[in-house]
Structure formats: structure tokens, C-alpha cells
Amino acid sequence: WYLYPAIIAVSFFTWFWGFGVFHQPKPNEKLIFFVGTAVNDNSFTNMIKSKFNEDELSLVEVNGCSPSQTIFASKLNVYLSNADIVVLPEYEIDKFAKENEQPMDVMKNFFCELDDETKTAYLSSGDVYYDVADSDSNNHSFAVMVKDKANESWLDTYFGFEDDVNYFALLTKSSVNTGKLYDVENQNDNALVALGYLTGGAK
Numbered sequence: 488w489y490l491y492p493a494i495i496a497v498s499f500f501t502w503f504w505g506f507g508v509f510h511q512p513k514p515n516e517k518l519i520f521f522v523g524t525a526v527n528d529n530s531f532t533n534m535i536k537s538k539f540n541e542d543e544l545s546l547v548e549v550n551g552c553s554p555s556q557t558i559f560a561s562k563l564n565v566y567l568s569n570a571d572i573v574v575l576p577e578y579e580i581d582k583f584a585k586e587n588e589q590p591m592d593v594m595k596n597f598f599c600e601l602d603d604e605t606k607t608a609y610l611s612s613g614d615v616y617y618d619v620a621d622s623d624s625n626n627h628s629f630a631v632m633v634k635d636k637a638n639e640s641w642l643d644t645y646f647g648f649e650d651d652v653n654y655f656a657l658l659t660k661s662s663v664n665t666g667k668l669y670d671v672e673n674q675n676d677n678a679l680v681a682l683g684y685l686t687g688g689a690k
Contacts, residue, residue: 514663515675517546521566523559523575523654525647526551538684544677551646554579567597571662571678572685574646577617577653580630584619591621594629599658599668601628609676609683617655630655633685642685656685 518535532547552562554576566573583597584590594600601616610631617630634640634654648654658665658678666676 512546515677516544517548518544518572518664518677518681519566519570520547520549521563521570521573522549522551522646523563523573523579524551524553524649526645527647528645531645535681535684538680539677549645553647567659568661570659571664572656572658572682574633574654574656574685575630576649577655580617580655580657584617584629590619591627594619594627595660597657597660598629599660599662599665601631601658605668605679609679610686611683614686617657630657631682631686632656656682658682 520531520535526549529549531549536544536547550562550566550570552559563573563575563579583593587593601610606614606616606628615632615635616628617632618626618628620626632653633656634642634648634652636651636653640648642648658668662678663669663673664675664678666673666679668679669675
């Protein structure tokens, strides 16, 4: 008889595990943010989620880590493969774009380029971009400013930005939510829409 409780426990565990696995949001049903500073208010996730219909987005996550922490490089490396949007201080982007012999190759390996079509469709005419020059001295935009060091930002409520530092948002190449930037047939542009909210004050 003592086997029955064990059988019941195993059955329950199996059911619970299977339920969890099959009900986990798929990559195209969630948005993951990594911010290069402390997260002061996790309600940021609810705010972003409220901008989408339930059938468009079921989960938003935000994770933060200050560059002053010893684990920052390791965390950034992980989220470059897992996050949709990373928000970094300008000096951290400089490490990708200005401290490598082939900055364009490095940036293209990790981040989506924001071409003119993308800027027109999702961003504003007054936005400020982080550009990287190719070998022919042509500029390519990879990030858009979300926190100007000279001004307060609506994002100050949620994140502990450093003083006198510009912050830019970048779309990772690993994100499946970047529409045509990921694949010409991809219709999921949730990360691009969210990027527009970051720069426009989540209107």
C-alpha cells in the first residue's frame, strides 16, 4: 500500500512538470530586456505588456546589472543570446564599436542594424542614434538613445541610471521578435514596437 502515495506523488510531479513545459511562453510570445544598471521598479514589465494585446505578448521580463559589478560581463554575454532588447550605457557600447579592429563585424554579430525603413516605421524623426562607420566611412545605426545624460527620462522611475551618462537601446541578433530584421518572412515585430515605446515614452 505504501507504493500508492509514491505513485500519486510521481504522477502529480509528472503532470505538473508537463503542464509547465507545455505552457511556457514561446520566444515569439515574450519580450526579455537586459538593462546595464539596477532595476528599481519591476512594474516596467507590466507597463510594456499593457501596450500589447494578450494574444500578442504573454510575458515580459527585465533583468539588470550595473557595469560596476564583477558579474556584469558574464550577464551581458548571457543576455546577448537570450534578450530581445539590451539597454547599455554609451561607454559599454564603445567597447564593442571602438575597441575592436573590425567594429562593424562585431556590431553586426550581436546587434540588428536600424536601417532607414525601420527608423521610419517604428521610431521618431528626432531620435538620436549610435552610429558605426564602415570601411567606406558610411555610418550605420545600431542603437537609439533612451536616456540623455543632460535630461530626465520617464525611464528614471524604473532604472537607476548613472549620472552624466547616455544610455542606448539595441536589438539583439538573437531576438525572433524583430520582424524583417530577423527574417524577411517574420511578421513578429514586438521588439521593434517596444523599442518605439522606450524612445517615445511608452505613449
